[in-house]
């Protein structure tokens with residue numbers, strides 16, 4: 001469970017500046033590492049597309065309908081729901097009809113207006129149809145349990161990341177220099193206008209550059225033989241080849257450093273899916289904001 005929800009959201013003494021945009025952005029930066037490592041972990045297995053098919057013959061006779069991913073996700077989320085994971089405003093389930101918590105409720109600061117915005121169905125579809133085919137080698141290695149467990153870990157952190165857009169949106173709405181413009185655009189139901197106003201290209205560019213560096217380093221087989229020039233090459237964008245050729249960066253002659261993931265792919269996943277979905281969450285959150293205005297004021 002996230003530190004954000006456990007330590008900083010539940011405590012009554014959450015700092016009043018909790019909706020500080022820089023602080024929220026810091027949380028998003030922290031999530032990058034978890035996301036890159038989750039993708040690296042999943043990339044260690046074949047696509048195993050049967051995991052995502054409804055009633056696939058590979059799972060015939062097992063006690064579930066639907067896909068193996070949906071089955072395992074529901075099982076894991078049921079356990080997490082019992083320990084009140086989804087009462088935290090930064091955690092959103094993929095499954096329906098989850099059990100009630102067995103632990104007493106925590107009190108959270110009221111930072112977001114009450115909403116049921118949940119884009120996990122869209123996220124899962126994109127992940128299966130676009131991310132997996134690019135991330136994993138083709139084929140079926142029978143590692144269904146391991147691959148699906150890695151899928152769930154990746155989907156859960158990606159879900160937390162995109163739904164963090166709610167905190168970003170509330171923080172931007174609280175900026176009194178821009179609030180009137182947001183209100184005008186919300187009243188006009190101008191999605192494009194809202195997205196344009198909340199977009200910060202400089203932040204996105206910095207993020208993608210940082211992400212490429214992280215993926216370059218984290219994706220590098222690091223051992224005591226790693227050299228400074230290896231690291232320099234890993235950070236040199238021009239040294240990359242396609243993901244299909246994983247023996248990408250040569251150390252000394254004959255010492256091959258295997259890349260576990262292609263940084264260009266990680267950047268594409270963020271640029272094409274993670275950032276757009278985060279902004280979609282921001283727009284959806286803002287479109288509903290005036291239903292609770294001025295009655296709702298964030299409080300810790």
Ligand SMILES: C=C(O[C@@H]1C=C(C(=O)O)C=C[C@H]1O)C(=O)O
Nearest residue numbers: 025168198199200203204275278
């Ligand atoms: C999250 C923010 O909102 C938008 C989405 C971003 C993202 O998903 O990384 C980055 C900048 C903005 O375009 C932000 O302003 O930090």
